[in-house]
Amino acid sequence: DVKVTQSSRYLVKRTGEKVFLECVQDMDHENMFWYRQDPGLGLRLIYFSYDVKMKEKGDIPEGYSVSREKKERFSLILESASTNQTSMYLCAISLQGPQNGYTFGSGTRLTVV
Amino acid sequence: GENVEQHPSTLSVQEGDSAVIKCTYSDSASNYFPWYKQELGKRPQLIIDIRSNVGEKKDQRIAVTLNKTAKHFSLHITETQPEDSAVYFCAGTTSGTYKYIFGTGTRLKVLA
DSSP states (O other): OOOOESSSEEEOOOOOOEEHHHEEEEOOEEEEEEEEEEETEEEEEEEEEEEETTEEEOOOOOEEEEEEETTTEEEESSSSSOOGGGGEEEEEESSSSGGOEEEEEEOOEEEOO | OOOOOEEESSSEEETTOOEEEEEEOOOTTTTTTEEEOTTTTTTOEEEEETTTTOOOEEEETTEEETTTTTTTTEEEESSSOGOOEEEEEEEOOTTTOOOOEOOOOEEEEOOO
C-alpha cells in the first residue's frame, strides 16, 4: 500500500511565524495536493502539483505557498502564520488521472496562537 | 467553477435503518464521483466511487446512484451499524484536471 506521511500530527505556532508542513510519499506518484479541512466547510484545495517544480493554485491559495523540489516531497508553506490559518491540513496523492482515487496523509492539526 | 453541494450536514439513524446522503454538482463535464469516509481522528478513506457511464454501483451494504441529467448522486447505506458513524464526503472531478471538489461533509450518527 502507498504510504503518505505528514511530518507532524499536531503543531502550535505563533502569529507571524513561517510554518512548513511536509508531505512525503513512497510510490513515485505524480500528483500531490494540499487541502485544509474546517468544520462545515469540508475539504478545500490550497495548492496542487503534477510534477517536480510544478505547482498550481487551488481554490484558497492566499497566504500559502508550496515547494516541490523532489517528486516524493510536497511542502506547504505559511509565509506569515495567522490565526485564521488554524485548521487541519491534509496532504493527498493520486496516480495519473483523476479516476484513480486519492490517498490521504494522516493530517496535521495546526494551531496558530 | 465546479461546485459540489452535500446534504444533510448531520444525520442520525437507528441501528439497522438505512441512511441516504445526497450531493449535487454544477459542472456537467464532471465524470467521476468518489465517496470518502472519515472516522474520528483518522484520515478520509475511499469507500466507493462511480463513473459517469454507470447509473448505480453497489458494494455490500453501500451503494451509490448517479443521475447525470439532474446532476446529483447519492450514497445509500443499508442496515447501518455503529461503526458506520463517521463523516462522509462526496466529491467530483473538475473536468480537465486531476483535482477533486469536495462537498462539505455529512456527520452520520448510528444510534444503538
